[in-house]
Each structure stands twice: as structure tokens, then as C-alpha cells.
Amino acid sequence: xxxxxxxxxxxxxxxxxxxxxxxxxxxxxxxxxxxxxxxxxxxxxxxxxxxxxxxxxxxxxxxxxxxxxxxxxxxxxxxxxxxxxxxxxxxxxxxxxxxxxxxxxxxxxxxxxxxxxxxxxxxxxxxxxxxxxxxxxxxxxxxxxxxxxxxxxxxxxxxxxxxxxxxxxxxxxxxxxxxxxxxxxxxxxxxxxxxxxxxxxxxxxxxxxxxxxxxxxxxxxxxxxxxxxxxxxxxxxxxxxxxxxxxxxxxxxxxxxxxxxxxxxxxxxxxxxxxxxxxxxx
Ligand SMILES: Nc1ncnc2c1ncn2[C@@H]1O[C@H](COP(=O)(O)OP(=O)(O)OP(=O)(O)O)[C@@H](O)[C@H]1O
Numbered sequence: 001x002x003x004x005x006x007x008x009x010x011x012x013x014x015x016x017x018x019x020x021x022x023x024x025x026x027x028x029x030x031x032x033x034x035x036x037x038x039x040x041x042x043x044x045x046x047x048x049x050x051x052x053x054x055x056x057x058x059x060x061x062x063x064x065x066x067x068x069x070x071x072x073x074x075x076x077x078x079x080x081x082x083x084x085x086x087x088x089x090x091x092x093x094x095x096x097x098x099x100x101x102x103x104x105x106x107x108x109x110x111x112x113x114x115x116x117x118x119x120x121x122x123x124x125x126x127x128x129x130x131x132x133x134x135x136x137x138x139x140x141x142x143x144x145x146x147x148x149x150x151x152x153x154x155x156x157x158x159x160x161x162x163x164x165x166x167x168x169x170x171x172x173x174x175x176x177x178x179x180x181x182x183x184x185x186x187x188x189x190x191x192x193x194x195x196x197x198x199x200x201x202x203x204x205x206x207x208x209x210x211x212x213x214x215x216x217x218x219x220x221x222x223x224x225x226x227x228x229x230x231x232x233x234x235x236x237x238x239x240x241x242x243x244x245x246x247x248x249x250x251x252x253x254x255x256x257x258x259x260x261x262x263x264x265x266x267x268x269x270x271x272x273x274x275x276x277x278x279x280x281x282x
Contacts, residue, residue, distance in 0.1 A: 003088050003107065003184045003217050005051040005074055010083035012069050012241075015040025018081040031240045042241045043069035047083075049236055049246055053184075056211055056218045058232030060225055060264075065238040067221040071187045074219065075108045076100060087185070105134050109178040113190040116174065117162040123149065123173050124158035130181030141180075148176040152206065168199040175203070179210065186218045192227070204230055229253070229268045237261055 013021040013034075021040040024033065031042035044066045051057045059067050072078040073085050076092055085092050087103070095103060109130060110116075117126050124145050131141035149155055152172040162170055171191060178186050192200045204227065211218055222228050228235045229249045236246040245257045256262040 004053040005185070005217065005219070006049070006084075006086040006089075007070070007073065008048050008084040008086070010047045010070075010073060010080045010085060011045050012043035012066075012073070012078060013040050013081045014043055022082060042066075043078075044073075044080075044238075045241045047238075047241075047243045049243060051217065051219060052234070053217050054215045055233040056207070056220055056231045058220045058222060058228035058235040059238065060222050060228040060235060061238035062223060064240075066241040067223070067238055068189055069241075070238065071189060071219055071221055074185070074187060075104050075110065105130070105181075107183050108185040108187060109181040109183040111171075111174045111178045111186065111188045111191045113193050117170060117177075119162055121161075122158065123154065123160050123162065123165070126162065126173055127177045127180045130177060130183075144182075145176070145180050148180040149173075151179070151210070152176045168195050168203070171195060171203065175207070179214075184216060186216050188218060188220045190221050190223070193222070193224070200227075207231065225264050225267045229265075237264060 011022055011025070015021060015038060017038060017040065021034045021038050021042060024037060025042065025045050029037070031045070034040060034042050047066075047070060059070060061067050069078060073080055074087070074092075076085070076095070079093065087107070092100070092103060118129065121129070124142055127145035127149055128138070128141035131144060132138065146158065149158060152175055154169060154172055154176065157165065157169065162173065165173065171194075174191065178188075192203050195203065207218070208231065220228075220231055232249055234247060235249055235252060237244045237252070239260060245252055245261050252261065253265045253268065256265055
């Protein structure tokens, strides 16, 4: 169970006159010029990429580079100013309200940095929530939730409230909730960024194991290049709303397209960083 995702020439401008901004961008303006000229913020510009089914796809970039904007297009929390977003070859922009609801309930779940848990519900209820919303009985939903809580090491915390848990435990609840929803796509927006390094390492390992076992399509946002290289079977690097480079980590490491990418990959331990732009491997 998994799903393929494709973005075709996706642009997103936050502002009143996206067409003017897009015209300026097409003429070569960058997001700073567009902001100065039009007052609009460029979230993404002309991003095309293909996310294969059944793997972890890491999207990295500095703060404001457009990572969250990109993933929020996949479940249409954001609609593009231009371009197409396809899930398994179908353009989600053409979906009816009912199909969109179905997409969000049955096909795509999200894990956020700040957990997004329901504070007045227990851990078990939080994890069972997605299944309950889909109409599953309480008994079945909670049985499934219990199983996922055990998988992420939280057995015994079913009746706790999120506020009583540490950050790492809350993030595990978020992960269990997404997995319990049994969607084939997981969108993860900086899920481990707030955690200390050891916990983060631990959760990264767990995510790799779970992905290998379950074969989900995971889109994982991070500003941490080491995390991107550890988790991603493919990685994409965004800068100022543009896609700078995309590919398998080894290929990106071996041949960064420019100095900006080279500086990024130099931070990955063991990286063999070419000194000049676009150098061949070795
Ligand atoms: N609702 C919004 N209204 C106006 N501008 C926005 C909005 N959301 C995002 N932006 C702008 O779009 C650009 C990309 O933002 P986005 O949040 O996608 O980046 P990001 O890489 O996820 O950053 P971060 O790591 O800080 O979350 C930024 O310049 C941001 O200010």
C-alpha cells in the first residue's frame, strides 16, 4: 500500500495579485524583488518533482524556503496559484469536496512539529481519532490504536493526557496517530525538530524500520541536512521557493549543482564535497 505524488510546475504566491507576481518571477525576479514590488510573498515558484511510492522523500531547506507550503499542497491544505498536484496520477485540484474529504481521511495523514494533539482527549483517543472520524466503532479503533501505541513504546500511557507527556512521548503519539489512520501517505512536517538529539536519533531509526515494514509513502520535511540524508531515499533542496536540486542522497552529495548545495551537503558527516560547482563524483 503506497502512493505516488507528483507536482507539476507548482507556484504559490501569498497575496492579492498572484498573476503579477508570477509574471515578475517568469521575468527572472526573485522572491525579495517580488515582495518589494508587489507586497506578495512567494511560497513556491515553478516546482516540479515526482515522489515515488513506498519510500521516504526528504524535503530540506532553510526557514522560509517553502517546505511547508510544498507539502500542504499534497492534501490541499493549500491550493497552488499555478500548476498541478497529482496523487497516483489524479489531479487533486479537480477533486469534489467528498473526494477531498476521502483523500484526507483515508489516504493522507500528517504529523506536525508541534504535535497537533487534542488536549482534552486521552492518548488512546487521540490515536484512535482518525479511525473514529472514518466511522469505525470505538472498540475497533481503540484496539488498533492500542497496537500502534505498543509499536512506538507507549503501552501503559493510553489514559494519559498529552499535557502530561514529555515532548518525545507526544511526538510518538503523533506518529502512532498517523500510523493508526492507516493511510498510504504520511506527510511529516519537521516532526522531530523540537526533540533532543538522542531522542531524535531514536525516532529516526524507528521511522526507518516502520517505513521498511509498512511500505508507506512518507514526505518528510526537515531543515536538518543530516536528518534528510539519513532518512531520505530521495531528497529535494528548496531555496527561496525554488527547487534547487533533487535526487538520491549519494548523487546529490557527489554532484551538487551549485555552491549553495555544496555548502549544505558539506554538513553531512563523511561527505565528499567537491570544491567547485557541479563537479563529478570523487
Ligand atoms: N499564510 C501565509 N501568508 C503569507 N506568506 C506566507 C504564508 N505562509 C508562508 N508564507 C511565506 O512563504 C514562504 C515559504 O514559507 P514556508 O512556511 O512554506 O517555508 P518553510 O521552509 O516551511 O519554513 P519554516 O522552516 O520556517 O517552516 C515564506 O517567505 C513565508 O513567509
